[in-house]
Amino acid sequence: MENEDDLIKGFFKDLKRQDESLSIPKFPETKVKSFPWWIPMGIAASFILGAFLLFQRPEVPEAPADVIIISLQENENHEQEILIEEKAYIDIWESSTSSLLTEF
Amino acid sequence: MKHSELENILKNYHREAYLWSRQCCGFEDELAKDVLQQSYLKILEGKAKLRYPEKVKLWLFSIIRFTAIDELRKNGKWLRLEDSFDLIEQEREEVEMDYQKLLMRLSPMQREVLLMVFYHQMTIAEAAEILQIGLGTARTHYERGKKKLKELIETSQTEAENGK
Numbered sequence: 001m002e003n004e005d006d007l008i009k010g011f012f013k014d015l016k017r018q019d020e021s022l023s024i025p026k027f028p029e030t031k032v033k034s035f036p037w038w039i040p041m042g043i044a045a046s047f048i049l050g051a052f053l054l055f056q057r058p059e060v061p062e063a064p065a066d067v068i069i070i071s072l073q074e075n076e077n078h079e080q081e082i083l084i085e086e087k088a089y090i091d092i093w094e095s096s097t098s099s100l101l102t103e104f
Numbered sequence: 105m106k107h108s109e110l111e112n113i114l115k116n117y118h119r120e121a122y123l124w125s126r127q128c129c130g131f132e133d134e135l136a137k138d139v140l141q142q143s144y145l146k147i148l149e150g151k152a153k154l155r156y157p158e159k160v161k162l163w164l165f166s167i168i169r170f171t172a173i174d175e176l177r178k179n180g181k182w183l184r185l186e187d188s189f190d191l192i193e194q195e196r197e198e199v200e201m202d203y204q205k206l207l208m209r210l211s212p213m214q215r216e217v218l219l220m221v222f223y224h225q226m227t228i229a230e231a232a233e234i235l236q237i238g239l240g241t242a243r244t245h246y247e248r249g250k251k252k253l254k255e256l257i258e259t260s261q262t263e264a265e266n267g268k
Contacts, residue, residue, distance in 0.1 A: 004250060005250075007257055008253060008257075011203065011206075011222075012219075012222035015207075022123075025122060027114070
């Protein structure tokens with residue numbers, strides 16, 4: 001058994017010696033394909049921009065809280081005067097042409 | 105593990121890896137280079153992952169071996185274990201003291217176990233792990249391989265002495 005092992009060991013020793021003369025290729029340049037991150041990033045940016053534009057509502061000017069009532073009244077000197085009032089609501093509304101119904 | 109760390113490991117084992125690749129490819133240099141390149145890419149692209157850093161050599165040798173088997177299969181050069189036994193008897197006439205030719209007359213499993221143990225200084229257990237076979241089976245390949253190789257060496261020496 002020992003003789004057998006020596007023979008085998010000698011064989012592989014010689015093989016190793018023979019392989020020493022082999023030219024070993026250079027370590028190959030390995031360029032690993034990196035994942036193109038700019039593609040998903042671009043898609044995500046487009047979605048964000050789209051969502052931003054979609055949900056951005058145009059500003060609507062707020063209506064004044066009070067109602068301005070401009071009325072023409074006759075004062076004690078029988079002169080016409082313009083009366084401007086600011087109210088939160090209108091309690092009495094008179095049509096501007098109602099006088100036509102009553103006076104004629 | 106980082107890409108640069110893996111690359112350093114591969115550089116350290118490069119010579120041994122190339123020799124193993126060549127041995128797995130039936131001593132064909134060009135095929136061995138292709139197999140080695142593919143194996144490195146598998147590793148660096150993360151297709152093959154190192155789970156146990158202490159077993160880096162076994163891991164690398166396994167990847168090279170399986171890549172070589174795939175390539176040999178593609179080229180129709182891969183022989184199944186049972187197919188390869190008759191090959192020894194059929195080619196007996198061509199015996200000469202050529203290390204590679206003698207090794208190629210062993211079955212792939214016998215050849216690989218002997219190369220890993222006697223050439224790459226591994227244990228039979230490590231060889232079994234690379235070949236993904238049981239320790240008992242690896243031992244059988246080891247013993248039979250040694251016996252067969254001894255016969256081949258002796259025949260070769262006798263024929264060389266007789267001046268054939």
